Amino acid sequence: MESRRLQHDDHEQALEAFLLVANLLRERIDRELQRGSGIPLAYFQILDCLSRAPERTLRMSDLASHLHASRSRLSHSITRLEERGWVERASCPTDKRGTLATLTERGLSALETASPSLVQSALQHLFAQLAPAEVQQLRALSESLAAHLFSLEDEHPLD
Amino acid sequence: MESRRLQHDDHEQALEAFLLVANLLRERIDRELQRGSGIPLAYFQILDCLSRAPERTLRMSDLASHLHASRSRLSHSITRLEERGWVERASCPTDKRGTLATLTERGLSALETASPSLVQSALQHLFAQLAPAEVQQLRALSESLAAHLFSLEDEHPLD
DNA sequence: AAAGATTGAAAGATCAATCTTG
């Protein structure tokens, strides 16, 4: 009973520390991007994802699942990115229900301007203090937890 | 040069995995709370923080720094919690600039209803697959990163 | 009916003033 209780406390403290650092990290990166280039992290991730796709184009649905975002959220975001001239929509030729999102030249420039200095400086700042083995630990733990969370989503989907 | 490049990739992948799992985890916990009790995680954290304070009361400023939230965000949140009857404001007797936030009886009940089952089930789900040593690793890494991020905030504050 | 996508309204967060007290 005692050890059961201790174990639970361990979990709770680990969870608290994890959620705290996750927030701090996201905020920090978001700020550095925002300040340096005027691009919020959420938009950056969309542009980055499109830039790696063939023809710099993806279907809304595929883009949403790559980014682990809801269709609704992505749709609103793409609307705003279209207003900035960074993304264009086109209807899918093979399936009239679908919509294709394409990264424009201007969008690519914006991404390339923002990308190198800021993300790298963030990374260097953040991981400068961790030993290579610790970086690996962090990655292994994250991937293990992510796999578990994905299996939970399959049981109880969020949409 | 080659190893420099490899190291950077390691960092980037670790960061990606970490940010992904952090989002999944936060969403999952938020949903379980929301579905089970109608309380969003952000509100839960405020109520929980107040419930541990002496007299169930804290100054807005102290509450904000405990939660690592901006004063503005907290002020808006407390307004909404007051509307629900879960928190009350009072002006600080010793410093007329200050405002005290107090958890009400109804707020305490709401917290206690939401708290036990949901958070514990979330914790058990999430950590069920990690060995105790891994939980400790996760905690140690999180705390180490958090300490580093705090020192960054001191150099370049966010407010 | 299910899948892909969008929309409008409501809730939450951020940003730049603003106001009061120290």
Add this chain to the structure above:
DNA sequence: CAAGATTGATCTTTCAATCTTT
């Protein structure tokens, strides 16, 4: 002027329809 706190405008996310195509 600085610290504590609030406000209003704006932006983002979420939620619950809605619409079209399969």
